[in-house]
Amino acid sequence: MLGIIADDFTGATDIATMLRRSGHRVAVVIEDGTPAAGDLAGLDAVVIALKSRSETKEAAVAASLDALRRLRSWGAARFYVKYCSTFDSTAQGNIGPVLDAVADELGAQRCVVVPSLPANGRTVYNGHLFVNGVLLENSSMRHHPLTPMTRSRLTELLGPQTTHGVSEVFRPVVRQGPAELRAAIDAAEGRYVVVDAIDDEDLGIIAAAVSEHVLVSGGSGLALGLTGPGGSGAAWAPPQRGRGGVLCGSVSTTTLAQVAHAARTQPVRQIDIRAAIADPGAVAAELAAWFLAQAPDSTPVVCAARSREDVHTLVDGVESAPVIEHVLTQIAVHLTADPAVSALIVAGGETSGAVVRGLGIQSLQIGPELAPGVCWSTADAGGRPFALALKSGNFGEHDLFVSAWEHLA
Numbered sequence: 001m002l003g004i005i006a007d008d009f010t011g012a013t014d015i016a017t018m019l020r021r022s023g024h025r026v027a028v029v030i031e032d033g034t035p036a037a038g039d040l041a042g043l044d045a046v047v048i049a050l051k052s053r054s055e056t057k058e059a060a061v062a063a064s065l066d067a068l069r070r071l072r073s074w075g076a077a078r079f080y081v082k083y084c085s086t087f088d089s090t091a092q093g094n095i096g097p098v099l100d101a102v103a104d105e106l107g108a109q110r111c112v113v114v115p116s117l118p119a120n121g122r123t124v125y126n127g128h129l130f131v132n133g134v135l136l137e138n139s140s141m142r143h144h145p146l147t148p149m150t151r152s153r154l155t156e157l158l159g160p161q162t163t164h165g166v167s168e169v170f171r172p173v174v175r176q177g178p179a180e181l182r183a184a185i186d187a188a189e190g191r192y193v194v195v196d197a198i199d200d201e202d203l204g205i206i207a208a209a210v211s212e213h214v215l216v217s218g219g220s221g222l223a224l225g226l227t228g229p230g231g232s233g234a235a236w237a238p239p240q241r242g243r244g245g246v247l248c249g250s251v252s253t254t255t256l257a258q259v260a261h262a263a264r265t266q267p268v269r270q271i272d273i274r275a276a277i278a279d280p281g282a283v284a285a286e287l288a289a290w291f292l293a294q295a296p297d298s299t300p301v302v303c304a305a306r307s308r309e310d311v312h313t314l315v316d317g318v319e320s321a322p323v324i325e326h327v328l329t330q331i332a333v334h335l336t337a338d339p340a341v342s343a344l345i346v347a348g349g350e351t352s353g354a355v356v357r358g359l360g361i362q363s364l365q366i367g368p369e370l371a372p373g374v375c376w377s378t379a380d381a382g383g384r385p386f387a388l389a390l391k392s393g394n395f396g397e398h399d400l401f402v403s404a405w406e407h408l409a
């Protein structure tokens with residue numbers, strides 16, 4: 001079995017989507033959640049979803065080692081550390097410290113570093129990470145509030161985070177095929193080897209070259225090359241079809257475009273942040289009641305911003321992000337308590353983390369793909385099966401909030 005340690009919740013469903021596509025029966029376990037008895041039987045891959053990207057280095061390492069030990073106790077023999085395809089981290093971590101600790105514990109001599117996810121425009125060429133053809137340092141990630149990415153060369157990003165050497169292997173070697181690439185990785189000086197990949201074929205070659213490695217690392221793209229035994233992944237059944245809607249804490253460009261697209265045909269409400277700071281419970285209850293009052297065949301969307309101008313870190317001196325996460329979580333609690341509602345899309349990594357934690361979800365069964373890195377999953381919410389799609393900020397086509405429901409039919 002393959003064991004994956006993912007540093008955020010949307011990243012966990014991202015890699016689970018790719019593993020399902022490459023023929024694995026896969027489930028996601030949330031943090032220290034316990035998979036239901038029998039859940040692990042017959043799985044080829046288990047992802048443990050952590051929130052370690054936004055924690056301290058020490059907490060991230062401790063949670064990752066704990067996840068590694070649990071995966072081993074469940075029978076995992078190969079491991080994959082999943083981080084963001086835009087390498088979200090700082091000079092302190094958390095990618096390097098987590099890789100160091102996991103590699104030490106496994107006695108791994110080599111570990112490839114492959115953030116590439118060509119399906120979503122993330123590529124690595126000559127050791128530099130690009131987002132839709134633009135160097136990472138010139139993309140919107142330069143202005144990320146927690147992990148501003150001001151460099152693009154992966155040796156320069158990972159180097160300061162680890163006590164080990166970081167080498168590079170460029171694309172001409174990748175294109176020579178798995179045997180030549182394997183030899184180049186073996187001959188590299190550093191423990192970590194950044195490998196170029198600009199398309200899925202490159203990822204397949206890398207996956208074949210490292211088939212004997214006990215530890216690999218990357219975004220979700222490399223998982224596409226790891227061929228699983230199954231044809232179409234695990235059997236998955238959606239919950240009985242009920243009402244669905246969208247809870248949106250992400251303010252990424254893609255998510256704002258998805259909200260704008262949905263607003264053309266569906267009811268949309270924006271959280272009044274000032275009112276939410278004053279009385280979050282009342283705002284959540286009112287928005288949940290509004291959601292339930294919409295036409296049963298509509299897809300209500302609750303969001304916290306319609307444009308960049310709506311984003312204010314501080315409102316009346318109060319940090320708005322935790323208040324918004326709390327309100328969206330409470331709306332999810334109200335909606336999952338209503339038997340008429342059976343499915344929610346939650347947009348944003350931090351937002352998904354808050355909502356999934358708030359619903360007390362222990363594990364996710366992975367279902368059909370909605371877009372590269374986005375899938376439907378089912379979870380036990382309030383004692384019944386419920387469908388959830390956790391969407392990374394920049395993933396999905398603009399019509400995702402409207403088109404996603406076809407897959408639940």
Ligand SMILES: Nc1ncnc2c1ncn2[C@@H]1O[C@H](COP(=O)(O)OP(=O)(O)OP(=O)(O)O)[C@@H](O)[C@H]1O
Nearest residue numbers: 250252304310311312321324348349350351392393
């Ligand atoms: N109007 C707003 N003003 C300030 N903060 C906001 C506003 N709307 C949302 N937020 C906060 O912004 C953060 C968005 O982070 P989140 O990780 O959920 O989305 P994202 O960064 O777009 O997604 P991803 O991490 O998957 O790329 C959340 O903490 C949310 O509460």
Ligand SMILES: O=C(O)[C@@H](O)C(=O)CO
Nearest residue numbers: 011014084085219349392
């Ligand atoms: O790798 C990605 O880009 C995503 O899975 C992610 O981690 C976004 O938070």
